[in-house]
Amino acid sequence: MQSADTWDQVDRYITERLIPQDPVLEQALASNRQAKLPSYDVTPAQGKLLQLLVQMHGSRRILEIGTLGGYSTIWMARALPRDGQLVTLELDPVHARVAKANLSLAGLEERVELRVGNALDQLAEMEREGVEPFDFIFIDADKPNNPGYLQWALRFSRPGTVIFGDNVIRDGEILQEDSTDLRVQGVRTFYDLLAAEPRITASAIQTVGSKGYDGFVLGIVTS
Template sequence: MSEPVPTPERWRAVDRYFAETLVGHDAALESAVADQRAAGLPSIEVAPVSGKLLHLLARVSGARRVLEIGTLGAYSTIWLARGIPDDGSVVTIEAEPLNAEIARANLDRSGVGDKVEILLGRAADVLPTLEAAILDGSAARFDLVFIDADKESNTIYLDWAARLGRSGTVVVVDNVGRGGAVADPAATRSDVIGTRRGLELLGTDPRFDATALQTLDAKGWDGVAIALVV
């Protein structure tokens, strides 16, 4: 008997099975996605199984303070906020005012709004402003960092993840597979080049120990990198 071929129809069926079996339905999360769609935001939020992974990573790592780079409609933010203690906090950075407005409404409706601070602006500009409070002791270092913004800036975001984190901080970088293009030496798209440079940094920078996994889910063929700040 021949092995099944992983066609998009088949892997999406498996993804639906995983999501139905292990994630289930959640009114607040589904409403967040619906409101994002209604407002015309792009359909680039993480898949439900990936949202659950972020939630579990926050719990497994014992994270109390989380940094998210790229909020969109707050689907992943809700998952992260639910994975930290009641007195924990998520700082999420969003460049687009409309996205931030929708995210705030979704967070408040989901019951985690009091845990989440949305910082509006380009992440490359906002990240340096977080360092002073850490250095003067008025804010704790981040225990988990989720990077899901423009791929061209991944090396910038990773550098700040190390600077704002601590030994043992978990760093998650989304969308590292780029539909297989990340392994194509002839690929010239800026997002692919930025992703590749980020992975190369994770593989060579002594501040990190990392791996990456390919994913086949509702969002297609992609991947996720997971690292520890050492």
Template structure:
């Protein structure tokens, strides 16, 4: 099996199970025209996030890592009336485009993009006693994943679901001798999820149009 097979199977699932989505196609086209890296989730992964948020009945969703707002829009679409996605992005240009994309998708009223370093934004949110979130999607710099987990926990309640993206790192996650700070961040993140008394967690490796990757899933007690 190789990338060609994985891409073909993803295309099959996306064509079969997802409705045509000119709005999200335009969002991706805008991101490409603006030179953003194509590191957004794939369409079938976006729909997985949407379904998880629907199953959870999430009213308040926290996303760490907005990019052009592609996954943000999937998450926002899952919200009930009165729900809100707060998405954190350090790059002002990405955040500005994400805001335009969220507006194009008709989700502007229920998405708030906060620009700045996510650790600082999260610390401010905790200091401001922000209400807990029902679902957290961690998808920014993996080196900071351990800190994102701690801060997400401080913004969680019993029942909160915490999803981590890109936990496979081309298989290096299984390399105890790695010196890569992003891989070390993911390893520490996994260890913390295993050790934390409030968390029950697992991780799944996946293949698809985005290559070999995977995500973690944790439930807060």
């Protein structure tokens, strides 16, 4: 069995071979560290995967639930066409200020709308505003609320919308039915909803790397 050190080395190998150095993205990560944001950012390889998925899908409108410092936001927004839009939701005003500065550095202010406040409240407000459906939805916020985020994602979807959920393996703890960890229970309910929902077809992939043992869910809305 390979060690976590090997996973980390392989992640660096992939990044060095396939992902060119990018001063803007590197500065975004540095700014996040300087502001003492949690180290929850996707890896460069995961960011590039998100970007490729957006490009492959031809997405024009993206919803991101959970901005943090905007690192994943930059990856996805760069894949949008010139007239595309990304709406990203962040609870913490400090995180949002860092993200806004990072997005400005990347020259993406006009393409990205950053909304600050409780994501469930923001989603309800967006519905009242009559916001149009999205083509790609990335769920990467507090895991206890994952079931609610999925329900809202479906309301903001149309046939063909891609829904991508991160951190859905949690070191294998999703197998623990009696877990007292609300994050684990939130992810388990997320799976239950996906399994019972006829409007979406989905699968999940386990991953290892510099962020440890985790994984993601990828689904497509069918009706």
